Amino acid sequence: MHLPEPTATACVEFLYGPLAAEPHRVGAPLRAPFEGLYRARRGEYRVRYRIDEDDARTVTVLDISRRRDAYR
Secondary structure, three states: OOOOHHHHHHHHHHHHHHHHHOHHHHOEEOOOOOOOOEEEEEOOEEEEEEEOOOOOOOEEEEEEEEHHHHOO
16 A cells, blocks of 8 residues: 555654654554554554563554555
């Protein structure tokens, strides 16, 4: 999937800014069947990620997708 340039720019700024600084604060935990994952909104897109609880500084971004496709 190709992200529109403004969305891609906003996502990169988010990933290296607020998400890197405080991953628990900027996102919301997801419920089953996505338990253990977090999501953050960037316009109509969702960033889904996992926080390594053993090392809270390690964040793995799983995908960036439109909201209508993110949870299917």
